Amino acid sequence: MTEQFKLAIIGAGPIGLACALAAQKAGIDYVILEKGCLVNSLYNYPANMTFFSTSERLEIGGVPFVSVNNKPTRAEALEYYRRVTVAHHLNVRLFETVNKIEQKDNLFSIETSKKHYIVHQIIIAIGFYDLPYTINVPGENLPKVTHYYKDPHHYAFQKVLIVGAQNSAADAALETWRKGAEVTMVIRKQEIGQRVKYWVRPDIVNRIEEGSIKAYYNSSIVAIHPHTVELDTPEGPVTIENDWVIAMTGYQPNLGFLEKIGIQLSDDAQRKPQFNPDTHESNVKGIYLAGVICGGMDTHALFIENSREHAEKIMASIVG
Ligand SMILES: Cc1cc2nc3c(=O)[nH]c(=O)nc-3n(C[C@H](O)[C@H](O)[C@H](O)COP(=O)(O)OP(=O)(O)OC[C@H]3O[C@@H](n4cnc5c(N)ncnc54)[C@H](O)[C@@H]3O)c2cc1C
Numbered sequence: 308m309t310e311q312f313k314l315a316i317i318g319a320g321p322i323g324l325a326c327a328l329a330a331q332k333a334g335i336d337y338v339i340l341e342k343g344c345l346v347n348s349l350y351n352y353p354a355n356m357t358f359f360s361t362s363e364r365l366e367i368g369g370v371p372f373v374s375v376n377n378k379p380t381r382a383e384a385l386e387y388y389r390r391v392t393v394a395h396h397l398n399v400r401l402f403e404t405v406n407k408i409e410q411k412d413n414l415f416s417i418e419t420s421k422k423h424y425i426v427h428q429i430i431i432a433i434g435f436y437d438l439p440y441t442i443n444v445p446g447e448n449l450p451k452v453t454h455y456y457k458d459p460h461h462y463a464f465q466k467v468l469i470v471g472a473q474n475s476a477a478d479a480a481l482e483t484w485r486k487g488a489e490v491t492m493v494i495r496k497q498e499i500g501q502r503v504k505y506w507v508r509p510d511i512v513n514r515i516e517e518g519s520i521k522a523y524y525n526s527s528i529v530a531i532h533p534h535t536v537e538l539d540t541p542e543g544p545v546t547i548e549n550d551w552v553i554a555m556t557g558y559q560p561n562l563g564f565l566e567k568i569g570i571q572l573s574d575d576a577q578r579k580p581q582f583n584p585d586t587h588e589s590n591v592k593g594i595y596l597a598g599v600i601c602g603g604m605d606t607h608a609l610f611i612e613n614s615r616e617h618a619e620k621i622m623a624s625i626v627g
Pocket of ligand 1: 317318349352353403405432435600614
């Protein structure tokens with residue numbers, strides 16, 4: 308069945324929702340298409356995660372985000388974005404993946420996992436949390452290996468290997484250790500990342516120095532087996548007993564999705580999608596980019612705090 312709208316917003320993350328609120332305010336007929344649940348990326352963040360932003364800096368559409376904590380939790384953020392969606396009756400289609408976009412004269416044809424749409428403009432706000440960086444070692448596909456850390460209870464009294472040295476790796480190591488897991492970290496460089504949240508870094512460094520958490524610095528994984536993992540360390544090869552591997556190796560944006568519809572990327576390592584910074588319109592007329600996807604491979608450049616303004620810029624251009 309084909310439906311027609313003026314505007315399709317791909318991705319119901321915080322920035323996709325901000326675009327929908329701005330479209331609604333401008334009286335633009337729109338639909339949001341989301342492949343997972345509402346704010347799917349935030350839903351897949353660690354269960355006990357705390358944002359580094361204060362709540363007002365995560366607000367969209369001028370809707371207050373009330374939190375008793377200085378920095379809100381994941382659970383509070385999920386509830387906030389859900390309540391915004393309900394209160395504003397946002398037109399969101401969940402568990403509907405956009406698979407194909409084609410331009411036909413001044414219109415766009417969108418094929419999803421459920422329907423077909425014809426629209427005049429498209430906003431792509433697909434984030435960067437769906438494609439983890441793989442370790443590319445034998446055994447990475449074993450069921451005991453995950454790139455998405457959720458709840459520490461699952462790892463209680465287990466032998467856990469954490470891969471990585473940034474925020475998510477530090478959180479996963481500390482939380483699982485505090486639930487009674489025997490935690491080992493394998494870190495490519497010689498220290499815990501300097502970007503680790505200032506209230507977390509001393510904790511993880513002290514746990515390692517006191518020997519509660521074992522860390523192999525300047526090391527990497529050679530192979531993963533059902534009950535062991537082989538490591539390459541400065542002291543030579545090491546084999547450790549292991550039940551679970553939590554690979555906090557980061558995520559990359561789905562730039563292939565953009566290239567398929569003709570959006571050009573910069574030819575440097577950042578592979579930044581090309582768009583007009585004042586309107587966020589890409590080199591494909593009628594297709595706009597919003598949110599962290601605008602940063603290309605530099606997934607730390609943009610986040611909720613500094614991407615919210617994309618919505619107003621885009622709507623000013625569309626209305627204009
Ligand atoms: C652990 C962690 C902590 C963070 N803390 C903060 C913080 O404190 N403050 C802050 O400002 N930022 C923070 N961020 C960053 C922030 O979460 C992201 O910048 C934010 O999610 C970006 O919003 P977005 O709407 O651009 O993308 P996303 O939230 O990633 O949303 C993109 C949506 O698009 C959907 N999608 C993708 N492809 C398709 C498709 N083909 N069809 C349909 N739907 C699709 C996805 O399912 C997803 O729901 C944190 C990130 C992490 C990982």
